[in-house]
Amino acid sequence: MVYKTRRRHTMNEFIKESVQKQFSKNPENYVKNAWHAKGDDLAFLVASSEVEGSMTVLDIATGGGHVANALAPLAAQVTAYDLTRDMLQAAENFIRGNGHDNVVFTEGDAEQLPFADETFDRVTCRIAAHHFPDVPKFVSEAFRVLKPGGKLLLIDNVAPEADELDIFYNDVEKLRDPSHVRAWKKSEWIRVLELSGLRIELVKRFRKAFQFQSWCQRGGVSPEDTALLETKLLQTSPDVYRFFSIETDESGSLVSFAGESVYIQAVKLP
Numbered sequence: 090m091v092y093k094t095r096r097r098h099t100m101n102e103f104i105k106e107s108v109q110k111q112f113s114k115n116p117e118n119y120v121k122n123a124w125h126a127k128g129d130d131l132a133f134l135v136a137s138s139e140v141e142g143s144m145t146v147l148d149i150a151t152g153g154g155h156v157a158n159a160l161a162p163l164a165a166q167v168t169a170y171d172l173t174r175d176m177l178q179a180a181e182n183f184i185r186g187n188g189h190d191n192v193v194f195t196e197g198d199a200e201q202l203p204f205a206d207e208t209f210d211r212v213t214c215r216i217a218a219h220h221f222p223d224v225p226k227f228v229s230e231a232f233r234v235l236k237p238g239g240k241l242l243l244i245d246n247v248a249p250e251a252d253e254l255d256i257f258y259n260d261v262e263k264l265r266d267p268s269h270v271r272a273w274k275k276s277e278w279i280r281v282l283e284l285s286g287l288r289i290e291l292v293k294r295f296r297k298a299f300q301f302q303s304w305c306q307r308g309g310v311s312p313e314d315t316a317l318l319e320t321k322l323l324q325t326s327p328d329v330y331r332f333f334s335i336e337t338d339e340s341g342s343l344v345s346f347a348g349e350s351v352y353i354q355a356v357k358l359p
Contacts, residue, residue, distance in 0.1 A: 101200075101222040130244050130295045133352055134215065135159045137291065138242055144210035147234060149199050149227070150217030154180030154192075160213070161189035168209075170195045170202075200226040207236045215244040216350065219262070219272045228285045237359040241287060246297070247351045248272045249332065257329050258348065264318055265308045275351050287355035295350045298334075301343045319343045 134156065140146060140163040148157040151169040153176070161167050161184065169184065171177040174196055181194045197203055199214070200223050212231045221227050231241050246262075248255040248271075255274060262269045273281075279289055301322075305315045322335055322343055334347040 140164050146211045147209040149214040151180050154184045156213050156215050158184045161192050167192045202230045204234045208234050210239045213242045218245045232285045235357040239357050241355045243353045246272045248274050250274050282355045289355050291354040293352045297348045300345050
């Protein structure tokens with residue numbers, strides 16, 4: 090009798106399967122959600138991108154396709170790239186519905202890009218990298234596919250520099266969304282980007298106010314976990330309470346709290 094050895098999944102593979110499961114639940118929500126579809130950060134990325142008509146753009150972890158959609162009128166071609174097939178299909182429906190025919194849609198892993206070296210003038214990634222299990226590998230791949238003089242335009246939620254606040258914020262995000270890996274600190278992002286060979290050109294912070302109930306609903310959080318999250322946020326230390334601007338109503342129920350995201354623009358030197 091021959092016994093077949095079943096290959097064990099690595100931790101990174103489990104994480105990526107979790108991401109696919111999370112974003113396959115209702116991909117249309119991510120297309121329509123105001124946080125993703127609009128926002129000062131998206132407008133700032135587009136205004137700062139300096140994308141011109143001859144340029145090619147790669148949008149990694151495109152999600153609902155909002156960055157790809159916004160840059161399509163400016164570029165020669167945009168590649169919308171995502172790990173989750175259902176999410177990519179929703180993005181394609183959205184972008185094609187807006188009349189853009191210069192966007193191609195490719196399924197794949199942010200840490201293993203199927204593109205040749207020095208292919209793109211711009212690489213973008215917005216509100217996604219906290220789902221990546223190997224951020225340095227993602228950065229290395231982004232660097233590889235950028236042309237000399239090309240730029241990485243990155244936006245992601247970030248953790249505070251203080252360890253206590255960092256741990257608290259990431260614990261909260263993980264409880265809300267099991268596919269969350271880690272929001273990095275601003276200092277960590279700057280370090281990994283510069284170590285890859287990129288040069289930082291611009292860093293801008295954006296405050297993000299989360300309405301608690303809608304924030305949980307967008308993540309598909311169960312009533313039980315919603316209650317756990319509310320308790321965790323309300324029963325934290327005064328320093329954490331103050332830093333995250335936690336607000337309650339007259340009954341003491343949690344209304345909102347605030348985090349932050351950061352835009353980082355980095356260039357690959359010629």
